Amino acid sequence: MxxxxxxxxxxxxxxxxxxxxxxxxxxxxxxxxxxxxxxxxxxxxxxxxxxxxxxxxxxxxxxxxxxxxxxxxxxxxxxxxxxxxxxxxxxxxxxxxxxxxxxxxxxxxxxxxxARDLPGAGTRPGLYTLRTQADCLALRRDLEDGAALVVVGAGFIGMEVAATARSLGAEVTVVDPLEAPMQGVLGRDAGRALQRLHAEHGVGFRLGRGVRVVHGASRVGAVELDDESVVRADAVLVGIGAxxxxxxxxxxxxxxxxxxxxxxxxxxxxxxxxxxxxxxxxxxxxxxxxxxxxxxxxxxxxxxxxxxxxxxxxxRNPADLVPYFWSDQYDVRIQFSGVAGSDVRVLPLGSATRPERRVVLSGQDGVLTSVLAVGVDQAFVRARRMLRRRTPMDEAEATVRTLLDGIEPRTAESTDPVPAHPSAPRRAGSSTGP
Missing domain, CATH: 3.50.50.60 (FAD/NAD(P)-binding domain)
Structure with a gap:
């Protein structure tokens, strides 16, 4: 005490x-x-x-x-x-x-x-991380009038900024050394489905590539990649972790x-x-x-x-917490909870028009250990409950498959309550969070 x-x-x-x-x-x-x-x-x-x-x-x-x-x-x-x-x-x-x-x-x-800085890039106007309101407002000013934005890092911050920047009319190119956006969390196949969603909205990708140098003296002007190609940039957003x-x-x-x-x-x-x-x-x-x-x-x-x-x-109470995060991109919410296991089961919603929507379950030793839902909120709510009570993998898969079959003829949007999060509209001064 x-x-x-x-x-x-x-x-x-x-x-x-x-x-x-x-x-x-x-x-x-x-x-x-x-x-x-x-x-x-x-x-x-x-x-x-x-x-x-x-x-x-x-x-x-x-x-x-x-x-x-x-x-x-x-x-x-x-x-x-x-x-x-x-x-x-x-x-x-x-x-x-x-x-x-x-x-x-x-x-x-x-x-x-x-935020981690881009090695060798230094600091100059037009080069941003996104940690403060000042960062955000300065970046927004640079995105006016169809500016060219290069996003370095296809994690959830980078992809959210890419989506928002496209809504503002900016020309967006995403650069990442991995094969697909958010691959570390989504896996390669789901990451590629997310890439198609962004490509439909006009985002360009240079994946499997790193940044060699950021050009520009008084401010950024271009980004040179490790294959010697050059991408024009009026602004660069660095989202490579913290x-x-x-x-x-x-x-x-x-x-x-x-x-x-x-x-x-x-x-x-x-x-x-x-x-x-x-x-x-x-x-x-x-x-x-x-x-x-x-x-x-x-x-x-x-x-x-x-x-x-x-x-x-x-x-005292132990901090025996189950990790959880979300990311909103266009009209799709991505939610993940748990710790990924080696037994991975991909359950697509089956929609030809929205192929990115799916649930990915993973487990270890026959028990569900994580759930990822892309654009299927009510499936995530159900799977998250099963995650907390250490549900056998086969039972979890059967339950989610049945739920997805019921959702498909209608819409992928949830009618069940989903965990509240700070991006939801709220009254000034009210509390936020799950």
């Missing part, structure tokens, strides 16, 4: 994980000070809309804010923007910050991750080699817990360590970590 010196709980990072942690402390009736520090000067934003609604210009900056500042203040949560954590002394329970030292009774590390923002903890005696190392309870040290993209934790559900960079995981971990700070070890 926490000591009670009056220093309270300090949360580093006004992220999804950090703000969920702060709110969970109040939900658990913690009465001490709760202070949230964030290096950014601006209020924290919800990142999923950056590649969709905000980039498309259908949402305002205010609609993408994670929380209303007045609502947080009303719960006694003191959010301090522009304050960066630079070090930690566990023995004295002191956090070193850009504004000076700060004592704590409990500490939540929720500093997230930083690294955990844990370097500031290197002198604290903690393991940060793969992110902040935490146990099954998300504890990293006495009275120190971690949550979100920064954390490499032992997930007892799968019996191994993992780091997950997705919204739902961050929200769930923030709440679990905060509650575990407040109770004795015997009363």
């Amino acid at each position: 926490l000591p009670s010196t009056g220093a309270g709980v300090v949360v580093v990072g006004a992220s999804v994980a950090g703000l969920h942690a702060a709110e969970a402390l109040r939900d658990a009736d913690y009465a001490g000070p709760v202070t949230v520090l964030d290096a950014d000067q601006e209020p924290s934003c919800d990142r999923p809309p950056l590649s969709k609604q905000l980039l498309a210009g259908v949402w305002t900056r205010e609609q993408t804010q994670l929380r209303d500042a007045d609502a947080l203040a009303g719960r006694g949560i003191d959010v301090r923007h522009g304050v960066r954590a630079v070090g930690l002394d566990i023995q004295s329970s002191t956090l070193d910050t850009s504004a000076g030292p700060l004592r704590y009774d409990g500490l939540v590390v929720a500093t997230g991750a930083t 690294r955990p923002a844990a370097g500031w903890l290197a002198g604290a005696g903690l393991d940060v080699s793969a992110g902040l190392a935490c146990d099954r309870y998300l504890a990293a040290a006495p009275h120190v817990v971690g949550a979100g993209d920064v954390v490499d934790w032992f997930n007892p559900r799968y019996g191994r360590r993992m780091r997950v960079e997705h919204w739902t995981n961050a929200a769930q971990q923030g709440a679990i970590a905060a509650r575990n700070l407040l109770v004795a070890r015997v009363d």
Whole structure:
């Protein structure tokens, strides 16, 4: 349990994980000070809309804010923007910050991750990652008037930006060393089906290729690939992954080699817990360590970590979470949950007009371990329930096949409720998330 010196709980990072942690402390009736520090000067934003609604210009900056500042203040949560954590002394329970030292009774590390830069590309106008509202709005300005956009990295952020950019009239080319978009999650066949969907909307692809150099002195002008071909570019979006923002903890005696190392309870040290993209934790559900960079995981971990700070070890809850993510591209929602196994079963919807729609089940040792649904929401809802109760693979396959047969004569759109997510329309100031 926490000591009670009056220093309270300090949360580093006004992220999804950090703000969920702060709110969970109040939900658990913690009465001490709760202070949230964030290096950014601006209020924290919800990142999923950056590649969709905000980039498309259908949402305002205010609609993408994670929380209303007045609502947080009303719960006694003191959010301090522009304050960066630079070090930690566990023995004295002191956090070193850009504004000076700060004592704590409990500490939540929720500093997230930083986007990976394209090696050798440097920085210049027209070269973007997508982590902030400022990134998004600057990219949107560059996409006006039929600009040429090169997307480096065919992951879910890159493909979402490609879809939105086409809706804005931009000329889009996607570059990736793999054979198909989102191949690491979807597999090659489903990835190629997704590629056909994008190609129907006018997206060009240069797959199986890497970037050799980005041309342009005052701003980007073209991208040269490793086959010496050159693609014109008025803007370049780099979406090649992220690294955990844990370097500031290197002198604290903690393991940060793969992110902040935490146990099954998300504890990293006495009275120190971690949550979100920064954390490499032992997930007892799968019996191994993992780091997950997705919204739902961050929200769930923030709440679990905060509650575990407040109770004795015997009363802590393990973070035995099932990974989940979604991606919206055009009118198709892609959803994945679980951990992929070696037994893979592809169940297409069978529609000649929408061949990308399908469910992919995977399992290990005869048990369902993951489900991927492309444009078949109600099948995903059912399969996700089976995933949670360790359903035999044959039973899961038979159930999904029957469900798909029932969907096919009508439409692939779900009539069942699907997990809410931050891209759904909402009232300003309301909470979001599954």
